[in-house]
Amino acid sequence: MPSDGAARPVVAQARHFGDEAARQGAAHMGMWVFLASEVMLFTALFTSYALYRLAYPQVFHQGPHHMDVTLGTLNTYVLVTSSVLVALAIASIRAGRELAAGGLLAGAAVLGVAFLSLKGLEYAHHARDGALPGAHYAYAKFAIPGASLYFTLYWVMTGVHAVHVTVGVGALSVLAFRTLEGRFSAAYHTPLELGGMYWHLVDLVWLFLWPLLYLV
Amino acid sequence: MSLARAEPTMPEEHYLNSERGLWSWLTTQDHKRVGVMFLVAVLLMFLLGGCYALALRLELLTPEETVMGRLAYNRAFTVHGVVMVWLFLIPSIPTAFGNFLLPLMIGARDVAFPRLNLASFYLYVLGAALTLWAMLQGGVDTGWTFYTPYSTATGTDVMPVLLGVFVVGFSTIITGLNFITTVHTMRAPGVGWMRLPLFVWAIYGTSIIQVLATPVLGMVLVLVALERVAGVGLFDPARGGDPLLYQHLFWFYSHPAVYIMILPGMGVISEAVSVFSRKNPFSYRVLVWSTVGIAFVGFLTWGHHMFVSGQSTFGAGAFSVLSMLVAIFTALKIFTWLSTMYRGSIWVCTPFVYVLGFIFLLFFGGMSGVAVAVTSADLHWHDTYFVVAHFHFIMVGASLMAFLGALHYWFPKMFGRRYPEGLGVGTAVLIIFGFIATFLPQFLLGNQGMPRRYADYPEHFQPLHVASTAGASLLGFGFLIVAIYLGWALLHGAAAGRNPWESRGFEWYSASPPPESNFHEPPAFPHGPHDYARPGIEPEVGHAL
Numbered sequence: 001m002p003s004d005g006a007a008r009p010v011v012a013q014a015r016h017f018g019d020e021a022a023r024q025g026a027a028h029m030g031m032w033v034f035l036a037s038e039v040m041l042f043t044a045l046f047t048s049y050a051l052y053r054l055a056y057p058q059v060f061h062q063g064p065h066h067m068d069v070t071l072g073t074l075n076t077y078v079l080v081t082s083s084v085l086v087a088l089a090i091a092s093i094r095a096g097r098e099l100a101a102g103g104l105l106a107g108a109a110v111l112g113v114a115f116l117s118l119k120g121l122e123y124a125h126h127a128r129d130g131a132l133p134g135a136h137y138a139y140a141k142f143a144i145p146g147a148s149l150y151f152t153l154y155w156v157m158t159g160v161h162a163v164h165v166t167v168g169v170g171a172l173s174v175l176a177f178r179t180l181e182g183r184f185s186a187a188y189h190t191p192l193e194l195g196g197m198y199w200h201l202v203d204l205v206w207l208f209l210w211p212l213l214y215l216v
Numbered sequence: 217m218s219l220a221r222a223e224p225t226m227p228e229e230h231y232l233n234s235e236r237g238l239w240s241w242l243t244t245q246d247h248k249r250v251g252v253m254f255l256v257a258v259l260l261m262f263l264l265g266g267c268y269a270l271a272l273r274l275e276l277l278t279p280e281e282t283v284m285g286r287l288a289y290n291r292a293f294t295v296h297g298v299v300m301v302w303l304f305l306i307p308s309i310p311t312a313f314g315n316f317l318l319p320l321m322i323g324a325r326d327v328a329f330p331r332l333n334l335a336s337f338y339l340y341v342l343g344a345a346l347t348l349w350a351m352l353q354g355g356v357d358t359g360w361t362f363y364t365p366y367s368t369a370t371g372t373d374v375m376p377v378l379l380g381v382f383v384v385g386f387s388t389i390i391t392g393l394n395f396i397t398t399v400h401t402m403r404a405p406g407v408g409w410m411r412l413p414l415f416v417w418a419i420y421g422t423s424i425i426q427v428l429a430t431p432v433l434g435m436v437l438v439l440v441a442l443e444r445v446a447g448v449g450l451f452d453p454a455r456g457g458d459p460l461l462y463q464h465l466f467w468f469y470s471h472p473a474v475y476i477m478i479l480p481g482m483g484v485i486s487e488a489v490s491v492f493s494r495k496n497p498f499s500y501r502v503l504v505w506s507t508v509g510i511a512f513v514g515f516l517t518w519g520h521h522m523f524v525s526g527q528s529t530f531g532a533g534a535f536s537v538l539s540m541l542v543a544i545f546t547a548l549k550i551f552t553w554l555s556t557m558y559r560g561s562i563w564v565c566t567p568f569v570y571v572l573g574f575i576f577l578l579f580f581g582g583m584s585g586v587a588v589a590v591t592s593a594d595l596h597w598h599d600t601y602f603v604v605a606h607f608h609f610i611m612v613g614a615s616l617m618a619f620l621g622a623l624h625y626w627f628p629k630m631f632g633r634r635y636p637e638g639l640g641v642g643t644a645v646l647i648i649f650g651f652i653a654t655f656l657p658q659f660l661l662g663n664q665g666m667p668r669r670y671a672d673y674p675e676h677f678q679p680l681h682v683a684s685t686a687g688a689s690l691l692g693f694g695f696l697i698v699a700i701y702l703g704w705a706l707l708h709g710a711a712a713g714r715n716p717w718e719s720r721g722f723e724w725y726s727a728s729p730p731p732e733s734n735f736h737e738p739p740a741f742p743h744g745p746h747d748y749a750r751p752g753i754e755p756e757v758g759h760a761l
């Protein structure tokens with residue numbers, strides 16, 4: 001995968017046949033396959049959610065009332081906005097505006113950090129209430145059978161998502177830095193597009209988690 | 217037919233000597249070197265898992281304690297299972313031979329992402345190290361399936377093994393991702409989808425399973441780990457959780473994993489049958505679409521592991537029928553291979569003997585698979601040695617035959633040397649015989665009611681256990697001979713020449729061993745990958761370095 005260097009012709013030591021466009025095609029394809037495997041990772045969690053929702057309909061009906069819908073919704077806005085910034089960054093680099101692209105990526109990374117901070121705040125609230133997963137569940141206001149499972153799924157699903165956000169923030173920060181360094185251009189910006197694809201997936205997963213855990 | 221007509225020389229510069237020193241190997245991005253490193257690693261794991269297998273068989277020689285106590289026995293079969301399944305059978309053919317051959321077979325200079333390819337190797341090593349470290353710490357007694365609630369309650373050190381398998385899973389996903397992308401984007405001009413070598417199709421199908429199924433395993437391992445550390449309760453009935461969910465998620469990966477083990481083997485056999493019968497495959501398209509069919513249907517069969525777990529009758533019936541569908545695709549392959557051999561000019565050499573062994577064991581193991589897919593029969597055989605024998609026939613017998621067949625078929629390509637053919641054929645026969653002697657008695661044991669995973673047993677089972685252990689000794693002896701003559705051939709074998717089998721496969725177009733970067737420019741393969749119909753056309757090989 002070409003990850004370093006600015007726009008450049010195919011040089012003699014290139015390991016493969018074909019031109020930069022072909023390598024970009026391969027990189028995109030690889031990313032799509034990776035995203036497919038990421039979807040399957042979350043599918044295991046969504047399946048568990050579906051199973052326990054069937055087993056404890058009452059719990060999952062009442063569960064969202066014990067969530068901080070304001071913080072969750074705010075986080076949705078934050079993440080969607082960051083996704084828009086990433087999309088704008090890709091459009092900018094395609095148009096050759098490296099400075100704008102770098103700035104937009106940095107903005108998206110900052111919003112990623114904001115998301116994590118809000119999530120941390122929410123986690124702290126739950127921890128204070130004793131709404132912890134499994135054996136540590138001690139939330140008196142919601143003590144019907146199966147309630148601990150709802151919070152277990154909440155912690156695991158949002159936790160795994162938060163790990164992905166953290167990785168994404170790291171990737172966006174590196175990409176922003178390298179873009180500002182001038183490593184990418186209108187002719188060569190494959191890593192930006194790949195990072196963008198990953199960030200959109202992270203965003204998309206949240207768009208499923210948010211209604212499932214906070215709204216319905 | 218003999219090997220005499222092969223060109224006798226070895227190329228002066230090839231991938232083995234283009235750069236020297238350990239460091240050049242550890243930092244290589246050459247798919248061939250990565251493939252060879254994987255080959256060495258999986259062989260080491262096979263040796264380890266095999267030693268444990270022999271220890272287990274030794275323990276089962278007598279009804280009472282023979283060489284180890286019950287706790288040690290539980291730990292030994294866990295090591296055997298974990299190492300053989302996760303560290304040998306699943307990665308073996310794709311990582312070693314897939315890595316080495318796939319780019320050569322499609323006329324590419326390397327895989328699409330060479331650095332990821334190397335990373336995949338290191339992830340494998342890391343995962344293996346974690347797993348083995350846990351074994352050294354005293355071992356784990358959960359069995360290779362880590363079934364909850366036992367795996368969350370046992371006092372043994374399960375966490376590092378869960379982590380190790382999780383990391384190896386990453387390696388598998390990366391390898392699969394790399395292969396899929398390589399097949400899609402790196403084919404030389406003229407190598408269309410219906411001109412792909414059958415081995416490439418098999419690896420492609422396998423990769424799709426790897427990419428889509430492995431993450432589910434990864435997630436379920438994380439959940440078990442969380443269950444141990446934080447008591448999250450998803451699989452704990454005391455907290456309202458459902459242990460069956462673990463089994464569903466686990467087998468959603470682990471049943472398709474059987475096809476991760478067997479599909480590449482089917483690809484090897486498709487190649488070898490054609491070469492050693494000197495005939496085009498009876499139907500290339502049937503072999504391709506049955507590969508796709510197995511890869512697809514394999515995802516819909518996991519519930520047959522849970523017939524006795526309290527699954528609904530309808531669910532069990534549906535999974536029973538879906539499981540049997542796999543047999544149809546497998547039968548299509550077997551008929552195609554046999555039809556390929558029919559009226560072929562058959563050359564009985566070492567890889568071909570393994571082909572015959574593969575077809576027999578796959579047929580036998582497959583038919584017993586249909587038998588255990590019948591819900592009523594499964595109630596009788598569940599968790600007995602019948603099932604042990606069945607899955608060893610498929611996962612071990614057939615996969616191992618394909619692995620050894622691949623090793624012998626491509627050894628001249630990989631290392632540029634020939635091994636003693638007579639010894640190869642004789643040992644192959646010994647190994648096949650040893651295998652059947654080991655596992656055939658286990659079908660009988662299981663049918664009589666001998667449960668799996670027990671160190672002690674009633675005395676009347678002993679004769680069959682003795683037969684099985686005797687077979688295992690033969691098998692071990694056979695592997696030892698293979699190791700000795702292949703080791704000798706590596707150093708002292710005669711030069712193999714470019715194409716000692718006179719194969720029409722694309723990988724034989726380059727020199728043996730192939731040069732670094734395979735080809736100067738995209739090669740133009742003048743015929744289909746298994747075109748033996750017009751043997752007069754010997755292609756130009758000027759495009760190979």
